[in-house]
Amino acid sequence: MDFPLPDRPGVPLDEGHLRRLRERPLVPVVLASGHRALLVTRHADVRAVLSDGRFGREAWSGGTLFARTPESLALAAADPPAHTRRRKAVQAWFTARRAGADRPRIEALAERLLDEMEDAGPPADLIARFATPLPYAVICDVLGVPAGDLGLLLPWVSAMMSAGRFSAEEVGAAHEGMHGYFADRLAERRARPGTGLLARLAASSGLSDDEIIVVGYGLLMAGGETTSNFLAACVLELVSRPGLAARLRADPSLIPAAVEEFLRWVWFAGTGGRPHVVLADVELAGTALARGEVVVPLT
Ligand code: HEM
Structure with missing residues (x-):
């Protein structure tokens, strides 16, 4: 799945996309930059990414979801x-x-x-x-x-x-x-x-x-x-x-x-939050993530 979701009209998310995001806590996506990442869809896991020092924002150098520096x-x-x-x-x-x-x-x-x-x-x-x-x-x-x-x-x-x-x-x-x-x-x-x-x-x-x-x-x-x-x-x-x-x-x-x-x-x-890079091996939503993997909290 590409992320941000392409050509998605309207304000709320359509049922098909909602279902895909609800089904799994970590959804594999390809970012606009071509990088592979995991979309973090659950509240507790998003909080973990935003507050745990093993996830870093500065380390993300693959361009942003937005076309900005x-x-x-x-x-x-x-x-x-x-x-x-x-x-x-x-x-x-x-x-x-x-x-x-x-x-x-x-x-x-x-x-x-x-x-x-x-x-x-x-x-x-x-x-x-x-x-x-x-x-x-x-x-x-x-x-x-x-x-x-x-x-x-x-x-x-x-x-x-x-x-x-x-x-x-x-x-x-x-x-x-x-x-x-x-x-x-x-x-x-x-x-x-x-x-x-x-x-x-x-x-x-x-x-x-x-x-x-x-x-x-x-x-x-x-x-x-x-x-x-x-x-x-x-x-x-x-x-x-x-x-x-x-x-x-x-x-x-x-x-x-x-x-x-x-x-x-x-x-x-659906642009989500800033991509975070895994800085040290860590478990998220029951999944072991290795250093260098990228996660995008759905903020
Ligand atoms: C409806 C209005 C708003 C929405 C939906 C919104 C949404 C967001 C989201 C989703 C983030 C997190 C981005 C990320 O994860 O990288 C964020 C961060 C931020 N927002 Fe807002 N925002 C709103 C209004 C505002 C306003 C009014 C201000 C300031 C006057 C503001 C200042 C900031 C700042 C400074 C950050 C970065 C915070 C940090 O990393 O410490 N936002 N906002």
Whole structure:
């Protein structure tokens, strides 16, 4: 089986693929890079891969599932101790308390975008007018990067997050552009400290300039692209399930549970998580794995 699954339309996975993934805890697949790997399908085994030091992300050098270089999402591509250090530098900005404090501003922005869409009348482009601007405006605000620059940044994000639509040259050029942009913003924050995570990291983080730049645009993409696709996919699901939409309208207290369930159910073209290399012989799901084998946790 090829992975990511080719030509798979729709948000939920079709029954045939679901059955194949449910049947076995480790499913042999061929990655886009041509490497053979085992897809890890069970929750406990995924947790084991993500937390056991015998599985390493940095050791994966066969290209990524995405057409991007390993540095593009530094956190997702790093092992301890680099991972621990970088994550520690940013994690205080991503607490439930901070999210709660930002909530009124995010709600007001969502309301404004919806009002503008309504005022413009049909047809409405949900992705361009809501699903993209909302999360990107929020993450730009968190980082302290002008949301007005998104016209420049989003085409680079598309190439960097692409699963194969762009050539290696295009992806490389996007990386260069993005790196240069965040290097400029970092230099600005050094000259004129402002608010936002980038300014905080520039002032004191123990991270190198390159790490700050990569963590910065990694967060822009990780926070923007996922959430934007997720919002659009949720609406698609609701449109195709009028019964569910009606239930949620009738009883909005059900919405938080529905969001949790969507987070589990909606899956983005099945790209899975970062491939991990087995660093020392280990048993997973009752199977002995040898050093050098590759596993992909279905995160
Ligand atoms: C619906 C929204 C989101 C989804 C579905 C999602 C999904 C994921 C997944 C599947 C991973 C694991 C990737 C892997 O195994 O390699 C991940 C990692 C990550 N995500 Fe998200 N994400 C979402 C929103 C966000 C947001 C809003 C942010 C930041 C503002 C964010 C930041 C990150 C970071 C930094 C990592 C790497 C974590 C690490 O390795 O320590 N994500 N996300």
